[in-house]
Amino acid sequence: MTLLRGRGYASVNYPTGMNLGGDPSQALIHATTMGGFVVSLSSVDLGQGLKTVVAQCAAETLGMPMENVIIDTADTDTGPHCMGTFASRGTHRVGNAVIMAAREAREVMLDVAAEELEVDAGDLETDGTGYVRLKGSPETKIHISEVALAAHFKQGKSISGRGIYLKERNYPVPETGEMDPDSCQAHACTVAEVEVDDETGVVTVLSLHNTYEIGRALNPGMVAQQIEGGAWMGVSHAIFESTEPYYPASRDHGPVDFSEYLMPGPAEIPVQTSVILERPASNGPFGAKGIGEMTANAPIPAIANAIFDACGVRLTTMPFTPESVLRGIDARRDDALSA
Amino acid sequence: MPRVNPIDTEYFKDERKPDFTVIGTTVQRSDALGHVTGRTEFFEDRTFPGLAHVKIHRSAHHHAKIDDVDCSEALAVPGVLRVITYRDVPSNWYVVLRLIGIEPNDEPVLAEDRVLYKGEPIVAVVADSEAAALEGVRRVKVSYTELPAVFDVEEALAPDAPIIKQAGTNYFVYEGHHARRLRFGDVERGFAEADYIFEWRYSSAPIEHAPTETTGCIVVPQSGGRLLIHSNTQAAFFTLDNTALILDRPFTDLQVKGGTVGGGFGGKVDVMVEPLACIAAMLTHRPVKFVYTREEEMQVSSPRAAERIYIKDGVMNDGRIVARKVMLYVDAGAYSRHSPYGTTKACAHLPGPYTIPNVYADCHCVYTNRTPSSAMRGFGVTIADFALESQMDRIARALDMDPLQFRLRNAYRDGDMKAHRKVASGTALIEVIQRAAALVGHDLPEEYRAMSSKGGAA
Numbered sequence: 121m122t123l124l125r126g127r128g129y130a131s132v133n134y135p136t137g138m139n140l141g142g143d144p145s146q147a148l149i150h151a152t153t154m155g156g157f158v159v160s161l162s163s164v165d166l167g168q169g170l171k172t173v174v175a176q177c178a179a180e181t182l183g184m185p186m187e188n189v190i191i192d193t194a195d196t197d198t199g200p201h202c203m204g205t206f207a208s209r210g211t212h213r214v215g216n217a218v219i220m221a222a223r224e225a226r227e228v229m230l231d232v233a234a235e236e237l238e239v240d241a242g243d244l245e246t247d248g249t250g251y252v253r254l255k256g257s258p259e260t261k262i263h264i265s266e267v268a269l270a271a272h273f274k275q276g277k278s279i280s281g282r283g284i285y286l287k288e289r290n291y292p293v294p295e296t297g298e299m300d301p302d303s304c305q306a307h308a309c310t311v312a313e314v315e316v317d318d319e320t321g322v323v324t325v326l327s328l329h330n331t332y333e334i335g336r337a338l339n340p341g342m343v344a345q346q347i348e349g350g351a352w353m354g355v356s357h358a359i360f361e362s363t364e365p366y367y368p369a370s371r372d373h374g375p376v377d378f379s380e381y382l383m384p385g386p387a388e389i390p391v392q393t394s395v396i397l398e399r400p401a402s403n404g405p406f407g408a409k410g411i412g413e414m415t416a417n418a419p420i421p422a423i424a425n426a427i428f429d430a431c432g433v434r435l436t437t438m439p440f441t442p443e444s445v446l447r448g449i450d451a452r453r454d455d456a457l458s459a
Numbered sequence: 460m461p462r463v464n465p466i467d468t469e470y471f472k473d474e475r476k477p478d479f480t481v482i483g484t485t486v487q488r489s490d491a492l493g494h495v496t497g498r499t500e501f502f503e504d505r506t507f508p509g510l511a512h513v514k515i516h517r518s519a520h521h522h523a524k525i526d527d528v529d530c531s532e533a534l535a536v537p538g539v540l541r542v543i544t545y546r547d548v549p550s551n552w553y554v555v556l557r558l559i560g561i562e563p564n565d566e567p568v569l570a571e572d573r574v575l576y577k578g579e580p581i582v583a584v585v586a587d588s589e590a591a592a593l594e595g596v597r598r599v600k601v602s603y604t605e606l607p608a609v610f611d612v613e614e615a616l617a618p619d620a621p622i623i624k625q626a627g628t629n630y631f632v633y634e635g636h637h638a639r640r641l642r643f644g645d646v647e648r649g650f651a652e653a654d655y656i657f658e659w660r661y662s663s664a665p666i667e668h669a670p671t672e673t674t675g676c677i678v679v680p681q682s683g684g685r686l687l688i689h690s691n692t693q694a695a696f697f698t699l700d701n702t703a704l705i706l707d708r709p710f711t712d713l714q715v716k717g718g719t720v721g722g723g724f725g726g727k728v729d730v731m732v733e734p735l736a737c738i739a740a741m742l743t744h745r746p747v748k749f750v751y752t753r754e755e756e757m758q759v760s761s762p763r764a765a766e767r768i769y770i771k772d773g774v775m776n777d778g779r780i781v782a783r784k785v786m787l788y789v790d791a792g793a794y795s796r797h798s799p800y801g802t803t804k805a806c807a808h809l810p811g812p813y814t815i816p817n818v819y820a821d822c823h824c825v826y827t828n829r830t831p832s833s834a835m836r837g838f839g840v841t842i843a844d845f846a847l848e849s850q851m852d853r854i855a856r857a858l859d860m861d862p863l864q865f866r867l868r869n870a871y872r873d874g875d876m877k878a879h880r881k882v883a884s885g886t887a888l889i890e891v892i893q894r895a896a897a898l899v900g901h902d903l904p905e906e907y908r909a910m911s912s913k914g915g916a917a
Contacts, residue, residue, distance in 0.1 A: 439663075
């Protein structure tokens with residue numbers, strides 16, 4: 121038995137937003153009496169942190185602390201339309217809609233504050249801690265709770281805003297495929313290191329090293345989680361999963377539960393290191409691009425290429441099972457013997 | 460504190476905006492504490508008095524004519540409230556993509572006179588308990604005449620293949636074409652001029668989304684006659700609109716509440732459970748739960764499509780790819796679901812992040828007698844990337860070139876015309892390759908380290 125080591129590379133790009141566009145999302149925002157800001161959406165948080173990242177977009181635009189932002193989402197009676205959470209679109213589409221709504225609300229907020237402070241609204245700024253203050257004269261300030269109370273009970277104004285993001289629908293030219301499919305493209309390069317057991321055919325992914333260009337990291341902690349979680353799925357696609365292990369020859373052996381449908385456990389998760397690059401997208405919220413889906417992609421060919429580097433077996437069918445690795449090793453031995 | 464990857468701000472320095480207040484900081488995910496303490500409320504955590512359950516009697520064959528359906532024994536099971544057949548579905552034929560103008564409606568909510576895949580729903584049983592519903596399902600008797608089935612994407616396109624689709628072709632028709640086409644430059648001339656031709660085949664098997672929480676919903680009839688749908692859908696309005704169309708009811712009759720999902724990955728955009736749960740609720744005037752078992756999730760819910768991809772490249776001695784032809788086959792299984800969209804997305808992704816002057820692709824959305832495939836993370840792209848980047852590795856080795864230098868030589872840059880005739884902008888493939896090389900200590904010659912995505916055709 122020999123453990124053979126190899127390294128493989130892959131570089132990819134991935135589009136942000138539903139292919140060909142036509143996938144709007146909306147946001148409504150309003151201030152409560154004490155200066156909370158409720159962002160009403162119908163968008164679904166799949167666990168990737170959409171609610172958190174769009175709250176950051178609202179807080180940044182309003183100039184208010186995160187604690188002031190409340191996300192109320194995914195009730196079709198109270199939230200405006202959202203196309204859905206897929207196609208790496210959530211942060212981009214919903215983020216942009218929230219920024220637009222927050223800008224409108226911010227404008228009213230500053231108008232109300234200006235009237236209270238008896239200054240010009242154009243001379244006001246926010247300090248990020250909850251105060252609206254006079255530029256160059258920070259002692260002249262008013263807290264958002266007082267602004268919101270004045271708006272409700274004194275000035276009779278609604279501090280609110282509406283936002284939508286739509287990439288207009290594009291239609292491909294049937295003859296040539298000419299089209300405008302995407303809003304922007306994120307990029308990644310992954311280097312995989314694997315170990316192949318030439319007796320069992322088992323592939324162990326030792327490490328994944330990535331560089332991701334993502335426009336802007338709105339929440340660096342969640343970026344790391346996206347990259348590492350996605351890489352886990354890529355490893356799983358590459359060497360573990362299939363509902364039809366003998367596709368297309370047979371539909372037999374289809375798994376019905378997790379004792380038959382294997383995925384990497386904690387011991388099979390490779391070491392990961394990543395570096396982030398930021399080239400802001402002109403149409404992205406604060407420049408961000410969508411990387412939700414693509415983080416599973418580059419690891420797969422990087423692993424395939426690393427397996428070849430390790431043992432000379434070129435696997436052209438996913439997943440790369442121990443059986444396929446062993447058959448490849450056997451074929452090489454047979455070739456060597458007959459040569 | 461969560462682990463954070465370093466941001467290398469030396470790249471694109473002139474384009475990066477100054478720092479923000481909240482943006483760019485690590486804020487804890489708002490639902491993290493609820494998830495790790497088990498307090499997050501998922502749709503299934505809600506209990507309702509009188510909750511009824513839906514279970515499905517499914518096709519035993521891959522392709523068959525239905526001769527007879529006998530539900531009498533199922534109705535006799537204590538606790539069974541109703542059986543639902545296609546006759547109870549107001550608008551039985553649908554395709555979820557009709558919301559963006561895709562035709563035709565090619566799938567029945569419940570099978571009528573035939574089934575196109577093993578596991579296709581035929582009868583829904585509504586009962587007081589899951590056990591009674593399952594017993595009812597077991598007692599449904601369906602008699603079939605088996606029909607020849609087709610399981611291979613290329614066999615399905617062969618002239619002598621049995622036609623399994625009512626529309627008359629075993630492929631989705633793209634504006635009169637048998638495939639989504641990409642035509643750029645003159646690929647045959649490119650091959651003729653090339654020093655080398657490399658042609659290989661790649662393929663994949665279907666993959667399950669494997670969410671922790673299976674697909675499901677609870678529908679609660681409201682006093683005013685509306686239906687409240689608690690769902691783990693990935694797209695609340697997409698589910699509402701498709702459900703209303705199938706129910707043939709005003710859209711304002713429905714309300715979807717969701718937003719908390721135990722794993723999506725594209726598996727919860729097909730609108731598989733809400734219509735039948737609504738019909739069951741309307742017929743029984745009871746709250747109704749319809750949730751997939753793990754076996755249904757793995758064997759009946761849409762997987763990631765299997766794909767078969769042939770790539771033929773013409774390459775010059777210096778490593779420039781001058782022509783690329785791709786024949787791509789998506790195994791949509793028995794019904795369209797989201798596959799016609801995903802196949803076009805695959806076409807838009809070709810020929811990968813490289814500038815190639817001559818590109819030709821036919822991307823086929825093919826119907827077979829398998830579980831319908833549909834959207835999954837990286838839809839149209841994940842398997843193509845496996846094929847494209849394996850191809851790049853093989854060519855680099857064949858030319859005895861460094862694999863990263865070979866990619867850098869062909870990388871797309873700002874100003875380049877893509878094969879779908881959109882001018883590339885905001886590109887950064889060169890930079891991620893350069894930085895990844897530095898990350899693992901892979902030496903690149905100065906000529907390659909000096910490259911920039913901004914140095915494109917413009």
